[in-house]
Amino acid sequence: MKIVIAPDSFKESLTAQEVAEYIKEGFQEVYPDADYHLLPIGDGGEGTLSILSEAMSATKKKILISGPFGEKVLAEIAFTEGNQTALIEMAEACGLHLVPLSQRNPLQVSTSGVGEMILYAIQNGATEVIVGVGGSASNDGGIGMANALGYEFLNAAGQVVSPIGANLANIVTVNDKNVSEELKKITINVITDVQNPLCGKNGAVFVFGPQKGLSKADIPKADEAMQYFYKLVNPAVVNMSRAGAGGGIGAGLVTFLNANLLSGIDFVIEALQMKKVCQDADLVIVGEGKMDGQSAEGKAPVGVAKEVAALTPVIAICGSVGDSLDAVYDAGITAVFPSIKEPATLEEILKETPNNLRRTARNVAAVWKGRV
Structure with missing residues (x-):
């Protein structure tokens, strides 16, 4: 049998x-x-990195990056032979397992470490980066990630604001003068286990905010802030399927890196040749x-x-x-x-x-x- x-x-x-x-x-x-x-198997969340690394014969290593609240954490990243493709897992930088129950507030958790891993991959020769975005403790719409890549977010007074979800509604200008041209030369494939849009009743805030520590009272306002920001910078992603993944980092990766949003389980199943087994x-x-x-x-x-x-x-x-x-x-x-x-x-x-x-x-x- x-x-x-x-x-x-x-x-x-x-x-x-x-x-x-x-x-x-x-x-x-x-x-x-x-x-x-x-x-x-994995579908973009925790553990997907290890599963894909084995399937793609990639070599894993640990690097020092910014954690959920800016503290330094060791995160795993993997490279295929010749460093052509890099494998990244969002949860390594800002996963729920990194945030104690008493400190869970997705509007305060940053995705900066994800951007740092992407930069590290590019600096080490990667032309394709596969990013798994499940298991996140954040709801910043990916602005922490974008900030690590060189984007600045300014308020009405022209002051730079901290790139966290709590500040989305305060942003009126995005400055990209410090963004490297190298970012335009790479392919970013985002694998996710959800199809949720960015905003609304089925979006990142309403569906996933509570399990990350967001109170029911704060949900409508947080969703409004997410809608406000993305209607400002890229209205097309507000109702886009999978854009709500990872606390909205799906939308951020599309907006700031022209990423492709893919079904995580389909990607992994193909890599593992599941049908044949x-x-x-x-x-x-x-x-x-x-x-x-x-x-x-x-x-x-x-x-x-x-x-x-x-x-x-x-x-x-x-x-x-x-x-x-x-x-x-x-x-x-x-x-x-x-x-x-x-x-x-x-x-x-x-x-x-x-x-x-x-x-x-x-x-x-x-x-x-x-x-x-």
Whole structure:
């Protein structure tokens, strides 16, 4: 029996590789001799860098960049042979895992480190930069990133303002005199796990602001500020699909670097040759930290399911489940199993994730054995 295990990472808990290993351990209790194929995946968020690095035979290294609040952090970047292509993960600079719960406010978190990584890539010979923009703690519309590339943002008095989301509504002029011409010679491909537009009820602020620490009371004003700024500098991106990714950095990369916005899961699936691996599978296991209706909008598990033959079951093992799972079923997921066993604090749940995954995988395997 061939079993393909292709989960995404569990945010702030386990890498995709770790999730795959724990699911395999649970399945082996029932199927010790099955032919297991572990294919951890990413869709632009945390862990995508490592997955693509292996698929593209890229070499990883750590560099010092600005973190969420300007402090220095070590971030991973990868280069293919000859440094032609660089792989960057936004979460390395301003991911949620870098910001303590007590300090989470996306209007104060900067994306400057992302711009610094892009500059480093160019200075080291890259002509193409692939940027994964999931897992961000920021909502600055990418102006921190742009500032690191040489753009300045000025208020009505002609003063330079700090490039954070809290200042978007104060900007009246963008100065590009210090921007290098070299930026026009590179290709920027942005891979993202969401299709959300920049603004409005389905945009970056309303949908993702709360999970980054933005209060409900501040959401309308923050969305208005984002709309104001981009109607000033590039109105075309306000309703553009995927522009809301990464707290609006998708719009920023398009506006300031003429980037291409791509489906992260489609990009990764092609790199991993997912269809070829799954074509003769008897069972495919996917997973992510939380599965809900939004998972059907370009997230990794559904992306994998679309590559699987019609009669092959696709089982999702997740941390928890939310509403609107009908959209997930319609997209090709056969069944969804939450792994959290009892009410607990987030800290307790994260600690128990390996055991929860093993137990749930074992139970899924036992049910599967009863029908084959």
